[in-house]
Structure formats: C-alpha cells, structure tokens
Amino acid sequence: MEENVANAKTNLDAHVRDIVGWHFNPETGTPFWLDYAKTLDFDPRSDIAGFDDLRKFPLFEDEWLRGGPLRRWVPKAFQDRPLFVFETGGTTGIPKSRVAVEDFRIDYELFSETLPEASFPKGANWLMLGPSGPRRLRLAVEHLAQHRGGICFCLDLDPRWVIKLINKGWTDHLEAYKNHVIDQAVTLLGAGHDIKALFATPKLLESLALRLEDEGTSLKEAGIVGIFSGGTEFTPQWTRFAVEELLDGIFITPTYGNTLMGLAASRPVGPHDGYKITYHAPQPRAVVEVVDPDDGRTVVDYGATGRVRLTTLTKEFFVPGFLERDEGEREAPYASYPWDGVSGVRPFQKLAASTTVGVY
C-alpha cells in the first residue's frame, strides 16, 4: 500500500507540472490564467514542481465563473473545438458556468470502469432521473450510458424551480412538481424500453421506489439492476434504509461530484462498515482534500472533520484549490484508490443555514 501511495503521489506531481505548464503556456494556455499569472509573484511554469506547490496560488473563487466572456476559460489549444457550457446555481442571478470539450466524457468513462458489469450490464438502457437543462450531469449520464452501449432516457426536471418552491415554502407545489417528475419516470419504466440502469438522486430514488411500491411493484420488478446515485443527502442511515427497505438487493453506488470537479467514486458500501460512505476523487484529474475550515489550506488529521477542498487538473479546466460548500472527515488511502478520501460528506455547517438542498 505504501508503495502504491507513493507512486500515486509521484504521478500526481508529474500531472500537476503537465497541467500547469499547459494552462500557463502562451501557446496553449487559458486566457484567464495567462492574465492571472501577471498578478502572481511567482512563475507557475517554473515554480510549481508538484501538488504541494499549488498552495502558492490563492484559493479559487467560483464567483469568477459568473458571466462572460466564456472563452476566457477555454485554453487556446481548444478554441476551435465544439464547446459545451454547463451551469450551476442560477436560481436567482447569473449562474456559474463551466466550459467543457471532452472532460465530462472522460470523467464518466473513467467512472464507468468502477461499475460492476453484473449490475450495469454493457448494452443496458438507462434512465436519468435527475436535472435537465444546462447541467453537466444530464449529458454526462447520457454519455455514460452510450459509452456502455446503451440508450439513456431522460426527463424534464428544472432544479431552479424546485429551489424557488422550497424557498417560497410552497410545499403543495413542490409535492406536485416531484410527482410530475416521478410520473415521467414511471411512464418511461413502463414503456417497454428495457431500462436496467438508473441514475437518481437519493430523494428522487426514494420517491420513485415508494411510488412503485404504491402501485404494487418495485424497482426490481421494473427491471432495474444497478443504481448510480449522488448528493449530500447520501447519509449512512439513508443508504441503509434504501438497501434494507427500497432496493430489494439492487446494487447501488454512491458518488460525490459537481460541475467543477467531476465524479468521485465510493468504496463499497454496506453493513460491514456501518454503511459508511467514503469517496475518493478521480486522481490525478481531480484531488479532494479535507482542510481546516479557518485557513482553507491545512489538511486535517485522518478521521478529523474539515471542509472539502477540491483541485481540478485537466487540460480543459484548472482549479488550484477551491473550498466546497461541504464538510466531512479525512479518510486514509484505500487499495483501489491509494490516496486520501473523504467520508460523511454533508453541507458545511457554517453555510448550511443558507444552503437549500432541492429534490435533485
């Protein structure tokens, strides 16, 4: 294990040099970072020798992602490629945007390698029970299905409207909208599409399972054999409840991710470990650390609680340390993931009062 951890660190340092060299190279680099470099008192291309040196950068501010021009985030080498723009937030005001070329496909192809064949059979069709619109997740899950040889069936879900309903306290409308979404899912599952795999957020998965139970059937009877899910509501207790009472043996894998980072996979979850959920980032393309919330830089001890800090290191997108709106406990490297992980992810307490978690 020690050797694997050391090798992973070596690979990460080499990857950091490669990515920093790319984004700060006047030929290939990203306009934003090339401009930003002029404000720094160091030269990223010569002074960043490895991951630890990324601490030289100030924290990334996601407010920089609001509004245009969007091409300032596109590396010069990719300016002629077809571009996607994915948004996050936006219930009120200008949403944050991330430009993508291939990253969402690469991230989900890597994630695909973690999925067991028995539960996510190649060629199986998928149902995407999550947000539609300008969301990375919608295209990413569709690509995952296509990458595994299947077709992805999607539905309409506007998460910004959901957040508005919650904030207004319109619980009847919220319930009606949730039912509208579940109606679409039930219709698709009953339409002869041979859907076997499902992406769903915990709340929607719960609602779908309970609806099917009301109708005298179940996810299993509907043909689902594998579920990929994600979100901060993914607590050990919820997972246990889902496994014991909703899923009837269907495999479920929790994930943690967002538009900036990509997708962190989890260790196997189950009663053997008290349904503890531990995520490991897809290193070296992204790194998750658990840091002291007061300084945002110092990694806490193993088992200690801290704020999630993420770093994104792809040729499309460079984030040298961003404080997520989540907290959790630092976890030791694991056989399949010989680098740190994070468990018990939940909304960062100091921000939790102002954070609205929707149905998705």
Next chain:
Amino acid sequence: MIQIPALRWGKPYTSLETDPVVHFDTGEELARVSLANAGLIQRDMKKAQRARDVLREIPTAELIEMVKKAADLYMTAELPLGDGTQTPDDFVKYQSATTGLPEHMCRANMEKNHFVLTRMDEVLDALTRGLDLSIFGRGYGTEARGVPLSYQAQAPVLGLVLPSNSPGVHTLWMPVIPLQIGLVFKPGPQEPWTPYRMSEAFFQAGIPRETISIYPGAGEIGAAVLAHCSRSMIFGGTPTVERYEGNPKVQVHGPGFSKILLGDDIVDDWEKYLDVMVDSVLVNSGRSCISCSGIWASRHTEEIAEAVAARLAPVAPLPPDDDQSALAAFTVPGVAEAISNEIDHHLNESGSVDVTARHRGDGEPRWVPRERCDYLRPTVLHCDSPERWLANKEYMFPFVSVVSCPQEKMIGSIGSTLVASAITEDPGFKRQLIDAVHIDRLNIGPVPTIRLNWLQPHEGSIIDFLYRARAYQEG
C-alpha cells in the same frame, strides 16, 4: 447513557444517526436518540390503517380503562426506556435537565397528565356531549333520543409535531387512543421523554404496540409527519401558525396571547385581583400559551403594572431542583439574549416602560447568562396604548404588558386571544366577549388564565378534528 431507538409501530428501530440529549446546566449527555429519515416515515404511514383497525377491535370502555391504568404506570412505575429503564424521579430529572423547567414544574405537568388520563371517561363524555363512544368505532349509531347519526374518522392516526420547551401540551393528544385513532409522534429534540414514557405506559397497560410510532429528527421529519398523516397537530411560533392556518389537515398551536381584561365596573378594585394577575403571568414560568401576556384596563394601569412588577421583579433563577424555583432556563444558546434585546429595542419607542427594571435595581439586568444556559427575569411593561409594539407580544418567560385601553375599544384591539379572563359583571361587555370570535377560551370572573377545565375543548374540539359528522342511512 441511554440509547433511545425510534419506534416504528411499536417496534424499536436503532438508526445509524443519533442525536445527543444534553443536560442544559452540566453539559452531561443523558441519552442518544435515534433519528428517523423522511422516507422511513412515508413508508411506515402506508400501514397506518392497521393502527386504527387494531384499536377498533378493542371496545372503547376497555381502552379507557387501559388509559387509566397507563396513567398510574406513568406516574409511579419504573418503565422501559430504550436500552434501560426510567423511574418517575428520573423522568422528572431528565425532563428538567433538557427543557430547563424546574423539577417541581415537571412534576406538576406529570400530575396534570395523570389527572386527564384518569378522568378520560369524563373528558370524552364532555367533549362528545355524552355520545355513545362505540359509534366512533362502528361509524354509525343512534342517539339516546332516537336520532340516527354517523361519525367518520378522518385519519387512522394523528400526527404530532411536538415542542421542545413546553411539556404542558401533552394533555391535548391523550384522548386520541381511546377514540380508536393511532399516534405518530415527532418529539421535540429536547423533550423526547413524555412521548416515550407515555407510550411505554400505554403498552404496559395493554394498548397494542402497533398503534404508536415515534420518529425523532429535525425539521424534515416534522414535515414528513405532516405530509403523510391526514390529521396532525403542530406546535410552533407565529410563522408556523401562519403557514398552516386554514389547512384542514393540520391543527396548529402557537402563541396564545392570553390576557386578563379588567372591566370598567371592577377596575377601581383592581387590587383584589392582584393574585390572579400574578399567578396568570408566573405559573409554569410563563411558558405556556395559556400564560397571561397582557393585562388590559381603561384606568389604573400604571398602578397595576407597579404592583405586579413589585411581586414579580424579585423572582430570580434558582437551581432546577429547588422547589421554590419559578424560572425555567433557556437551553438554546442565544435565544434569551435575542428576546431581551428585542424588548429593549422596542422600549426605546415612546409609550412603553419596563416597570420591573427599577424594582430589580441596578446591576440586575433582565438577561442572566450562565455557562450553558440563560435565564430571563420576569418583565412587566406598561404600555400607554394598544398601538405600542410591545403591547401584544408573548415570550417564553414571565412577561406581561399592562395596557391602557378604553373598554369600548378593548375587544377590537386585543387580537387573537387563546384565553381571555375577563373580570367584569357588566352584562353588555360580557355579551360582547361571548360573541368575540377571536377569543378561544373565555373565563368570566377572576379565573387565572392558566386554570383549565379539562372537560372543555382547547383551540377547537379534537372530536371535530378527528371525526366528521355525516349522513348515514340504511335502506
């Protein structure tokens, strides 16, 4: 430390998530309570009809006897609690330790609950106006005078989203089991004790376990109970009242804004009623919707405020096990300070004066911070008009505004009032009070607002809430 599971139709369920219940003064962790998740409630509620079906198999008369037996068990027995047991003395200590209420007040609440349970036949007879109770189980029947009637249960169970800081509210749900309706509790985070102890007393007395569920948790658990029970009671502040007002599925219990109204015919003799006024403000540390928060009169209001303040101002925090302790602690950080600041802020406006301040003396402020809790000393204001911001406020401590208001404007100015004790013999004023639809419980004469007659409905009849009268004919 006791581990307390959730109860799913009587079956213990130990969650992977637990919440500590902590002694407000010592910081000692007294128990860990299993937290439910919302989906679990939604799933369980699909089987709610079973609770009613099981209860309908037991004649009401037997259920009433079981409830009476449960009353004694609740009062005297060492009953199971989670992975341990709890004596009545432990119950009092724990409830005091987490709610901040002095122990003797917790004991008084126990006695109140016991009183209501042991007189359940009288309570139901009064609330149903003498109806043959078997009609509720069967759904139809005939009155003694030969008139056919039918009552239809509107829900198989009653959901209860209970408060943390007011153990006095539990009497409201006690008639439910004998009415052959199940119970679904979401206890207040600091007061899990009564739902668990009472349920265990019910079980030991023969009430089937599958008729009661208890789901501890945060706000989303309360929301789940309300969403999945066709009839629920919720306790909360004004925002809660406004949110659920008019919702036929929810009976909402909020601030009472209870008042003593002194008629022009007796107000010159106000000193005769000083004890009634002081008791109405101070009993149960002012922590009830039936506690008096307003004394209204057309004259002598400054003298009344002085006299009440002179009696209440010396009341100071004492240890919770002291039988003379009259003040409950605020166990949630910041709440007492915020309340005190709000009062002070509005005292800056003209027309409102804190009369207790000068009686307490220098260096003895209203807000008394302690290491792990806070107290608020009794506060008596004088308001020269109903228009003052502080004239019609209610807080969770002995707080009262003595308001100067002409009698002819009183009923139009008092706003929603849970208990009005109107001291008057003026027939015209009495008639107006009887007709005032914004007064719920009306006492005519020197009756403390905190003295309830359990044979009377409280904020609407629970019978009307749970059962609907309808036509039923057989051909």
